[in-house]
Amino acid sequence: MTTGNPHNALLLGIDFGTSRTAVMSNRKFKELIHSVVGYPRDIIGVKILNRTQVIGAEALDKRSLLELHFPLENGVLREGSEKELEAAHELLRHTIELAEPRAGEKICGVIGVPARASVANKEQLLKLTEGLMDIAMVVSEPFMVAYGLSKLTNAFIVDIGAGTTDICAMKGTVPSVENQATILKGGDYVDELLVAAIRDAYPTAQLDRHVARRIKEHSSFVGEPGDPIIQILRLNGRPTEVDLTDAVRATCETIVPDIVEHLKRLLLVFDADHQAEALSNIILAGGGSRIRGLGAMIGHHLREYGDVRVTMVADPDFSGAQGALKLAMELPPEYWNQIGDVIGTVG
Ligand SMILES: Nc1ncnc2c1ncn2[C@@H]1O[C@H](COP(=O)(O)OP(=O)(O)OP(=O)(O)O)[C@@H](O)[C@H]1O
Ligand SMILES: [Mg+2]
Missing domain, CATH: 3.30.420.40 (ATPase, nucleotide binding domain)
Known part of the structure; x- marks a missing residue:
């Protein structure tokens, strides 16, 4: 595979989450932002804040003055009103600005989104990047985690986020819908x-x-x-x-039984020869992976299946963004459309 950054672009890995958005750049920038945009409730709010919108932790702090918009819900982009889409766009704009693009340079981003959004809203999500990035690719977040860890075959990623828990069976390709499950319990x-x-x-x-x-x-x-x-x-x-x-x-x-049932079901997408290896590669990611004893309990429920090994990612906050950035840095943007859904062109 060709590697490098042929266009000298600013490369971004973004994990657009229900509760928090993580961003990393090829210039070593790294930040975690609450996925929320607040608009002043009335003119008094505008006067006190001296702004017409507030993004991230500050919006949560000042929520008494603001109407809060969380662009993702239950793992999908809220598309109900113009305001929701505007909030999502503003959040992305803010995220990109934080990474300090230089005047005139190309901006290329790989955006990991909950597995469900990558199926349901990918076109809408790509449209949001128009005017913000020269080329953008949307991919499912558990796949990004797997890519970051180089666990692309015979492994399970269990990403326990705020809105959803996504489980993905990695079979050496970009996972199809059949190889993923989304549980609305996060x-x-x-x-x-x-x-x-x-x-x-x-x-x-x-x-x-x-x-x-x-x-x-x-x-x-x-x-x-x-x-x-x-x-x-x-x-x-x-x-x-x-x-x-x-x-x-x-x-x-309460989140354990669904995770176990989906792991049992998705185990069958692997050939029998590969099932033992997949069971020794169950990787917990997302904020919920920090629940003490979770790996041991999942392993216990799967004990009849032989040796099971459940581990957790080293950095649950950034494992998705890190995988997205790794992909952006390893694969020249002209090949991105072979991996995910892409908008824009470079060159
Ligand atoms: N120590 C902990 N124990 C249990 N849950 C935790 C812990 N730390 C964080 N969390 C939870 O993890 C969730 C946030 O995880 P994460 O940042 O992976 O979600 P997200 O990516 O924003 O959501 P999603 O992937 O559903 O879009 C929150 O519900 C948070 O309360
Ligand atoms: Mg997430």
């Missing part, structure tokens, strides 16, 4: 269940899903508990110590 789903479980145990507790998410990210686990998870919550307004061990465990474990 971190957001766990957060919602955790809010309900805590309210169930402590009916007077005041919390929303942002608080639940913080608790989860701090203490998520499945299987045997370690130290009890003690948090201070306001019960009827009064700060009180509560034990959330059972609630965290039960809600985190």
Whole structure:
């Protein structure tokens, strides 16, 4: 394969996620941005902020002044209104600007999106890059993770994101729809269940899903508990110590059965000769891969299938963007249309 960057372009690897967008460039730029755009609710907001839009973490912080738009939902681009598409476009523009393109240089980007969006919305996603990139390719994110790890054959990628969990059986080619599965249970789903479980145990507790998410990210686990998870919550307004061990465990474990069932089903897409190797290459990615004990529990449920090895990527925040950048750097843009869906040309 020819490698290099024949056009001296700015090459970008972007992982466009439901909750966060990661970007890396061939000039070693690396950033993680919350996938949210906020527009001031009224003229007072415009006056206080002195801007007509706010992107990323700042938008979440100032959400009382803003109407928030999260461009992806349940693993697909929201296409309901012009505003949603504008928010997605602005988010991409911001992401690219952060990477500091130089005047006049070509911008070539590989964009990893949830597997479902790469099927449902790819044309719309490519259109969003018009005017922002000279050439853009949209590919499914689990494939990007596999590419980054050079695990392109006889492996499973299980990408546990905020909106969805994507499972992909890698068979040495760009995965077809039959070799992928999308489960609409990711971190957001766990957060919602955790809010309900805590309210169930402590009916007077005041919390929303942002608080639940913080608790989860701090203490998520499945299987045997370690130290009890003690948090201070306001019960009827009064700060009180509560034990959330059972609630965290039960809600985190809700994602396991679907993952196991889809792994069993997708195992059959490999020839019998390759199944043992695939089972020794189950790789967890995405923020949810940080749930303690998850790999061991998945392995346990698959114990009748022989030796199973479940590992997690070293850097769940950037493994998709890193794979996208690697592809952008290894494959000259004129060949991109052999891998994914492409818009634009270079040269
Ligand atoms: N330690 C942790 N334990 C459990 N979940 C975590 C942890 N850290 C992050 N997460 C969850 O991971 C999710 C974010 O993961 P990621 O950044 O991979 O998602 P995304 O790419 O934005 O979403 P998607 O792939 O669905 O579009 C959030 O739901 C977050 O709460
Ligand atoms: Mg993701």
